[in-house]
Amino acid sequence: MSWQKEVDEIGKRKTLAEAMGGPEKLKKQKADGKLNARERIAGLVDKGSFREIGQLGGAATYDAKGELKSFLPSNMLFGRAKIEGRPVVVQSDDFTVRGGAADAAIHEKLVQSERLAGEYRMPLVRMIEGTGGGGSVKTLETMGFTYVPEVPGWDLMVDNLSLVPVVALGLGPVAGLGAGRLVMSHYSLLVKGLSQLFVAGPPVVAAVGEKRTKEELGGSHIHAKNGAIDDEAASEAEAFAMARTFLSYLPSSIHELPERKPTRDKPDRREQFLIEAVPRDLRHLYKIRPIIEAVVDQGSFFEIGRQHGPSIVTGFARIDGYPVGIMASDPMVLGGLWTAATARKVERFIDLADTFHLPVVHMVDNPGFMIGRKAEEDGTIRYGSRAMTAVYQSKVPICVVILRKVYGMGGSAPANLSRFKWRFAWPSGDWGSLPISGGLEAAYKSDLEASDNPKALLKDITARLNQVRSPFRTAEKFRIEDIIDPRDTRPMLCEFVEQAYRVLEPGPKARGFRC
Secondary structure: OOOHHHHHHHHHHHHHHHOOOOHHHHHHHHHOOOOOHHHHHHHHOOOOOOEEEOOOOEEEEEOOOOOEEEEEEOOEEEEEEEEOOEEEEEEEEOOOOHHHOOOOOHHHHHHHHHHHHHHOOOOEEEEEEEOOOOOOHHHHHHHOOOOOOOOOOHHHHHHHOOOOOEEEEEEEEEEOHHHHHHHOOOEEEEEOOOOEEEOOOHHHHHOOOOOOOHHHHHEHHHHHHHOOOOEEEOOHHHHHHHHHHHHHOOOOOOOOOOOOOOOOOOOOOOOHHHHHOOOOOOOOOOOOHHHHHHHOOOOOOEEEOOOOOOOEEEEEEEEOOEEEEEEEEOOOOHHHOEOHHHHHHHHHHHHHHHHOOOOEEEEEEEOOEOOOHHHHHOOHHHHHHHHHHHHHHOOOOEEEEEEEEEEHHHHOOOOOOOOOOEEEEOOOOEEEOOOHHHHHHHHOHHHHHHOOOHHHHHHHHHHHHHHHOOHHHHHHOOOOOOEOOHHHHHHHHHHHHHHHHHHOOOOOOOOOOOO
């Protein structure tokens, strides 16, 4: 009456599954400088926490007596695990089994893993290599027919973006559906020199007359700059660390709030250098990242997407232990001007913060939208307006810190100005519909032409207008809520964050995440 025979069969099949694509394929994976699917899971999650689901799925052959002859496991592993003690769902493509292409079980495993993450409110980490569940010409011959393309589980991938944090790591060449799975995430990266991303790989591209290596066609240096991915890592180990750090700032799902963690950094800390961080001369530039580091909890700033749309810095940080989103103009890049790429970066980051209930601190030195023929060709006004729309549709509290320039339509984008304006400026603040220096000669053209000494007149007009542009004149009319000593920025932000978390409410937003 014992079921020992069947239990032994379970063990036998699990042993075969753990062999993955076999010794030769595993040896090649290692020779190529890549971890295998199981090593990647072990490197990402808490030790001993992975519980595989569907390990017995794969392609089997049987002899005439019905006895198992061979077993090729599915080329996608998934299951439950923990990262820093929190439950997560992990997918790991196995490139040693037919290069990650479709096989007997992969589609349903992909669907079930996405469904598990969404229904049980767990963050999802995808580790992708190959086509990641996409098609294979060899599969078509085996099937004996072709089909109208569908993407199993795409609806779940769309839904999960508005439900749980989704991280995607490209850990080798990633094409087709694998490429789609990579970018359909809140945070994605490639490993420098090891991973590439493309709609179709070099052999397919060569068929249309373009010969490229994998790195030339879709290396991380291309996609980190164009915004298809968020970051690049130096190694697989660094990729795992970046994924864990990203998740540490977010709740497990939209039905929770981000977790406050203990900090030894004092809320009333004041950094002396801030009083001279912004030069008095508008033509002189300054570095924004030291300013960010000075006002958030020490060592907590995690930058996201540094190479894409670089005139604005985005990332996560903690302020008095509370997770927040950070946006900050970078005057070292185009003076902080918003390009089309910058605007797309802002839109996506605001959606991310709003989806997962992160208050936002926006440090502004923005002379407006980029101008000129290239800016018009890029559709800057379209993407700038979309970014402003995302800001106005967001419901999380946003605190604006005006460091210097705030001009024009772009200058009106830092926060929803129809809501309570939690906003203050440094004494270096300079604002208006356009820069005074840029419009002065045009505005006083007739006066200057009629003057016997136009240079002297221009100097006099400039002096008068420089008095008008004083931020204290704006404060007198309550058009700016406060002007502060820059050294008081951190204490002010700590007060903002404490109040912001009082009004945050978990739950879904009226609109979904715009990938």
